[in-house]
Amino acid sequence: GQQLNQSPQSMFIQEGEDVSMNCTSSSIFNTWLWYKQDPGEGPVLLIALYKAGELTSNGRLTAQFGITRKDSFLNISASIPSDVGIYFCAGQTSGSRLTFGEGTQLTVNP
């Protein structure tokens, strides 16, 4: 089946630093989604991307849909302690099923 490679697996940063994470696939996706999961909670949708090359922002978060349609990245600027959590990318081809990456665990030190 399709697989998403998400990197890095974990990040330890200082408050105020910028963060970048990405997902790559051997398959083409029509949609890329980025989710954040807080401890003990379900994933929450951060950004949805529907077109190759699309660049979308949500506050301090910016995500891009790669031109090849096989990758996407998420940037977080000026990190704060509440950014701590696990970030997941998800890709979709046709239909409604999503393929998820394994997640990036983000730790922000005050």
Place this chain on the structure above:
Amino acid sequence: NAGVTQTPKFRVLKTGQSMTLLCAQDMNHEYMYWYRQDPGMGLRLIHYSVGEGTTAKGEVPDGYNVSRLKKQNFLLGLESAAPSQTSVYFCASGTLKRTQYFGPGTRLLVL
């Protein structure tokens, strides 16, 4: 508007016991999904439904059954629980734009 809710939040089962997890959504979404989340493995799709009365297998369907008798509800059943089914189970529902919204999860421990 409660979004996606899941019942129960936590459950302990003995091997061989059965149980049903309930997912409810009040957003009138056509699509609903059941995932399991295990450490280091992300989210894996168990079963999903594209509308009332329809269900389909996902990536890891063995040992589970589902039913979608009402549009707003999606039930996940374990007929004979096994320790390998210890996991956190998430339900999600989706829009026409294909985004998915998740519930808070059900933590299941099978002894």
